[in-house]
Amino acid sequence: MISQELNDTLTRTGPGTDAGAVMRHYWQPAALSDELKGPRPVVPVKLLGEDLVLFRDTEGKLGLIGRGCPHRGADLCFGRLEDNGLRCPFHGWHFDRTGQCVEQPGEPEGSKMHEQIKNTAYPVVEKNGIIFAYMGPGEPPEFPNFDCFRAPETHVFAFKGLWQCNWLQAMEVGIDPAHASFLHRFLEDEDPADSYGKQFRDKAADTDIPMTKLLRDYTRPDISVEETDYGMRIIALRHLDGGKTHVRITNQIFPEAISIPMSREMIITQWHVPIDDERCYWYSMFTSFDKPVDKDLMRAQRLKEHRLPDYAPIKNKSNDYGFDPDEQRTETYTGMGLDINVHDQWAVESPGPIFDRTKEHLGKTDVAIIKYRRMMRAAIASLKEGNTDALPMLNGVDPSTVYGPISNDTIGDRHAWHDAFEASDRARRAGCKGWDATT
Secondary structure, eight states, X not given: OOOHHHHHHHHOOSTTOHHHHHHTTSEEEEEXXXXXXXXXXXXXXXXXXXXXXXXEOTTSOEEEEESBOTTTOOBGGGOEEETTEEEOTTTOOEEOTXXXXXXXXXXXXXXXXXXGOBOOEEOEEEETTEEEEEOSSSSOOOOOEEHHHHSOGGGEEEEXXXXXXXXXXXXXXXXXXXXXXXXXXXXXXXXGGGOTTOTTOSBSTTSSSBHHHHHHHOOOOEEEEEEOSSEEEEEEEEEOGGGEEEEEEEEEETTTEEEEEOSSSEEXXXXXXXXXXXXXXXXXXXXXXXXXXXXXXXXXXXXXXXXXXXXXXXXXXXXXXXXXHHHHHHTBSSSSOSOHHHHHHHHHHTTXXXXXXXXXXXXXXXXXXXXXXXXXXXXXXXXXXXXXXXXTTSSXXXXXXXXXXXXXXXXXXXXXXXHHHHHHHHHHHHTXXXXXXXO
């Protein structure tokens, strides 16, 4: 259990909040590049509790500025995209991508009032299908050299989904290796040959054992955590028969991302980004070490489960997440279908928009969650003291030198499991097709 005060400190991310101040020192996903396709590339963005508008100007460059016009608050999402910026339809005030007002056509001839008017504006960068924003002070940090950023555009697929809950409970499901044996348990194993684009449907490591069977048969992983430059490496060991151990390496990337294996071919890098305190988007980059990603197939798979334009899941609280008691008896542990995103969504939404952690009881398998909260508390304390250098990836480490991270499933000798996952990662990188994944 934690106090209500600490729960508020960890979960609230709007302007002026402690956790929000930490997050604003890092690049945050703001939108998918797909959202700006079409004849009018202008979309509303709500990020860390701030109302913004994202647009691509006539030069093809991106701008992210305050949604309310600084004149009298009219909604700039309805602005005229012209003259290399956004023009407010109310009085014609015109803003460029830096937020600077460059024209006030209704003001007296020769007026220079516009020079004193500047809207909120944040730097934005486009990376393999996701547009990232930096909302903090000073110059933005470099991007880390993670696989999802290093790989070419052909080998990365980006998507997002809306969850009706606070960012912290969304992120914490991704650093909980124990839940996969239950929440994502399938009572029947699919043919792994049909696993493309699906998580936990591949064969385990280099065996013929379906991952679903391994997770179902071995439910008590030994979980440990190692601190890293980027956050945490989470190690889950499931000890098999014959002196072998299954090793699953996942990662927490500070402040609110994870990196996990999806299959032998792909990894997922996923951010849990606060819209406000009671809603978040997960943004995922699926990175292939093998052939180019079949983006049409992966997009079609996910659009069967989500609606546009808000990327809200079709299965949700209003329809009981598709719960089917017959399915729960015979096919899946949850009775909520085969898409594990729905399982996770139910797990993080059902406690309510912001879980009351004064009623929480953590166990030994929650070691990564406990460690993460301590890291966030330490970052908050350091920032309050003005010590930005103590934050992960900002603590004297050049982010561009931070590679990986390793995210994989391996089976090796029980007493040499560390060597096994490192050797497996080296082999996968050495065999990478289409880009240089070696470090």
